[in-house]
Amino acid sequence: MASGSVDLHYxxxxxxxxxxxxxxxxxxxxxxxxxxxxxxxxxxxxxxxxPGDITQHGFALRANRRVLAATIVQLAVHKKIQVLAPQGKRGPVAMVVIAGAMLTNQEHSFLQSFRPSLRSRRKQEKYVRALADIGIHVQRPEEAPDVYFLKGKGAFRGYQRRALSAYFESAREQMKKDGLTRKYAVSVHLYVLSLLFLTLALFGLIFIIGAAMNGDWLGVGVTVLTMVGVFFALTIAPPPILLFTDQGKELRRHLSGLRDYVRLAEQDRLQFLQSPQGALRTPAGALTPGGQALGLQPQPTAPHALAQAGLDQYVLIERLLPYAVLFRCEREWEREFEYLGTVDATAQNLRALGTTLQTTAAVFEALSVVVQILRLLGAFLSLFRNA
Incomplete structure (x- = not known):
């Protein structure tokens, strides 16, 4: 009985x-x-x-884990890429650069973050097999169109983690140079969670080995679940908290107003655009300041005002689709997605795509912080070795 009591207490x-x-x-x-x-x-x-790019806007909103999906949707609505995604949650997800698309240096850098140089034969064979999974059959990678995998055999996770971390870090550094954020970000919570996870992993590994040798599988299971739980807390913890300058706060105020518009019901948005303050063109067809900022053509391209209003609204919807992703308004904008023709596949799979990318971004961000902590610990220990 005593032994049983001890076991229960344990x-x-x-x-x-x-x-x-x-x-x-x-x-x-x-x-x-x-x-x-x-x-x-x-x-x-x-x-x-x-003004500015959507990566900076995502960081200004502290929506870091939605920046990946928003950037990809923006490339799609600008007709620069096509997203190949399954109807369900399983299967490879890839981006294909549309022939003739003119990519900026930043967009090219973003896409390159998803695919390494493929110099080794092993990577080449893996990439060719991944292409076959989405219906592109080639003998050598250079024969294929520009395809970048988000999910599936062609997703090189280790490379993506490092490259995307570097890409986002450069975007944060650019925000500092542009005077939008202050020099340091608050990451204490991420460092504390990382240290807790690493400490638990170190002692947990020792405990798991000892418990397994003694046949204590309950202890092994609880330890593993605890490590998974702490890592899960790290993935859902907020990203580094940027501190904004007055210029950065003004950017956030503008984005707050944009969020208010995106969250309006469809009928309210239409009424907003039909008002003198919200119209994109005057009744005579001249561009208003809003139409100029949106980049509409100076001359109307439709035969009558009603059709022209529809075309103008189409352009506006395209510009705002990525922001609907940042503001978590995908469901409310489903009807707008239906009118986007060439990016219809992106619209249909946006929820699955967004979920995949948010999970990917969260895991990459968590691993990036853990690696930073390991480097700091390594540098700290090296001081003692060199002393």
Whole structure:
């Protein structure tokens, strides 16, 4: 009986310890969320995005994990790429550069973050097999169109993690140079969670080996689940909290007004565009300041005003689709997606695509912080070795 009592206490103790550790990790993640959800209040609704690129806008909104999906949707609506995605959640997801598309240096750098140079034979064979999975059959990679895999055999996860981390870090550095953010970001919560995960991984590994040798599979299972729980807390924790300058706060205020417009119901948006303040053209066909900012053609291209209004709205919807992703308004904008013709496949699979990319971004971001901590620890330990 005594032995049974000890065993019960042991079971309760180890499970309780695991719950406490995971609970602390989730609490740390939850306490930082209120600081990331606040946006300055905009006095007016904006329907034209502010100057700059969508990566910076995503960081300004602290929507880091939606930047990947938003950037890809933007490339799609600008007719630069086509997204090949399954109807369900399984199967490869890839981007194909449309023939003749003119990519900027930044867009080219973004796409290159998803595919290494393919110099080794092993990578080439893996890439060719991945192409065959989406119906592109070639003997050598250079015979294929420009295809970049987000999911599937052709997704080189290790390379993508490093390359995307570098791409996003360069975007954050550019925001500092542009005077939008201050020099340092607040990442204490991520470092604390990373240290907790690494400490648990170190002692957990030792405990797992000992428990497995003694046949204590319950201890092994609880330890593994605890490590997974702490890593999960790291993936859902807010990204580094950027500190904004007055110029950055003004950008966030503009984005807040854009969010107000995107969140309007469809009928309210139409009424907004038909108002003197929201019209993109005058009744005579001249561009308003909003139409000029949107980049409409100076001369009307439709035979009558009603058709022209539809074309103008089409251009506006295209410009705002990526922001609907950033603002978590995909469901509300489904009807707008139906009118996008050449990017219809992207629209139909946007939810699955967004889920895939958010998960990918969260894991990459968590691993990036863990690697940073390991490097700092390595540098710290090297001081003692050199002393």
């Amino acid at each position: 079971v309760v103790g180890i499970i309780g310890l695991g719950v406490v550790i995971v609970g602390v990790a989730l609490l740390i993640a939850a306490l930082t969320y209120p600081f990331t959800r606040r946006l300055p209040r905009s006095l007016v609704a904006h329907y034209v995005p502010p």
